[in-house]
Amino acid sequence: MSQPLIKYTLTKQGRQPEWLSSDSRAFKGQHSTAANKPGKLPRFGAPQDNIYLGIAAGDPDSDGTPDGYVGTIGSKSALQTYITEIGSAAGYKVTTGTVTGVQTSVTTGLSTAWGQTEYSGGLSTTTSSKHTASGVGTVATLSGSTVTKVVVVTDTPTGSTTATTDTAVVVNAASTLSGVSTSVGIVTTSSSGMPEVGVTTTTTTTSTTSFTYTDVNSSSSTSTSSTTTDDVTTRTDTVTTSEYTNYETSYDYAAEATRLWDIHQAINS
Numbered sequence: 478m479s480q481p482l483i484k485y486t487l488t489k490q491g492r493q494p495e496w497l498s499s500d501s502r503a504f505k506g507q508h509s510t511a512a513n514k515p516g517k518l519p520r521f522g523a524p525q526d527n528i529y530l531g532i533a534a535g536d537p538d539s540d541g542t543p544d545g546y547v548g549t550i551g552s553k554s555a556l557q558t559y560i561t562e563i564g565s566a567a568g569y570k571v572t573t574g575t576v577t578g579v580q581t582s583v584t585t586g587l588s589t590a591w592g593q594t595e596y597s598g599g600l601s602t603t604t605s606s607k608h609t610a611s612g613v614g615t616v617a618t619l620s621g622s623t624v625t626k627v628v629v630v631t632d633t634p635t636g637s638t639t640a641t642t643d644t645a646v647v648v649n650a651a652s653t654l655s656g657v658s659t660s661v662g663i664v665t666t667s668s669s670g671m672p673e674v675g676v677t678t679t680t681t682t683t684s685t686t687s688f689t690y691t692d693v694n695s696s697s698s699t700s701t702s703s704t705t706t707d708d709v710t711t712r713t714d715t716v717t718t719s720e721y722t723n724y725e726t727s728y729d730y731a732a733e734a735t736r737l738w739d740i741h742q743a744i745n746s
Contacts, residue, residue: 482556482741483533486512486638494545498532500744505531507737510563521533530547530559532741553583569728575612578720580604588703598640600643614726615694617692623660626684634675646686656688678708692723723730 478510479658480498490688497505507530511624515742527568528547550556563569582604590599662682667674690729697718 480532480534480744481536481549483531483537484528484550484559484692484708485531485533486521486525486545486547489525489546491546492737494542494543496534498534498744500532501652502740502744503532504737504740505529507531508563509565510524514743519706530737532606532744541579553734553738557730560734560737561730562665564728564730569730570617571614572617572723572725573609573612573614574721574723576719577611577722578607578609578718580607580630580718581714582716582718584716585713591712597600608667609741610636612722612724614724617723617725618726620687620689622685622687624683625686626682628684630682632678632680641643646688648690651722652690652693654690656686658684660684693720695720 480500480503485494485497493505499501502710509527511530512526513519525545530550533546533549537549550559554632582602583601585602589735623644623646625644625646629640631640633636646654648658660682662680664678664680666676666678668677695718697716700715700717702713702715704713
């Protein structure tokens, strides 16, 4: 009995089908893609609205297939074509994190200098030049948006008040930020129903910043050591700051097709 490579969905209960292969080498849940076409009446309802790749426990029955069965992929070339279509639509990339910068800061002094409530000297700090490196591929970029300013102006018959809230866009200091701001104004009027009170007009202007930034992060670690000579203790703190950059390279569809097809062949050999 063969165990074919298939396309399938979850069960109506949202579980993996029981008829998938139980072989320890088998795979399931690979390369998820939407089961329904945009703008068309849905063929599959939740939780069966995603199609996955896996290995079935046996060939489909010509008299009828189980719930969740979508189809069989019968060759390595067909598998590669299928994965390429899915990956191209989803924008598959290989992301590799690389250490691209290292810098150390060493602070040395008597242990008594470290313990001062009000620092009066006795510590010396040496900071190294930043060692930089590069990775393979293109630096990954991310995007987002956030409300960076809200201005509320309230006009009443007796005067006007303005309240402003600013929120900065914050990314890791190792990254590079760029953005464009857009503003949306909302005007509301209200009346108490008493003519002598008048009408209150509130104008709320929201500035939303859309931005992109490089996928770079940094982290720091501190190590402490002490030495004692003639009852005098010297303490040294070393702070190491590392910069990590995510680089993107093209996805190797042929290699992935080979990996999955080799598993299928090994199970059926």
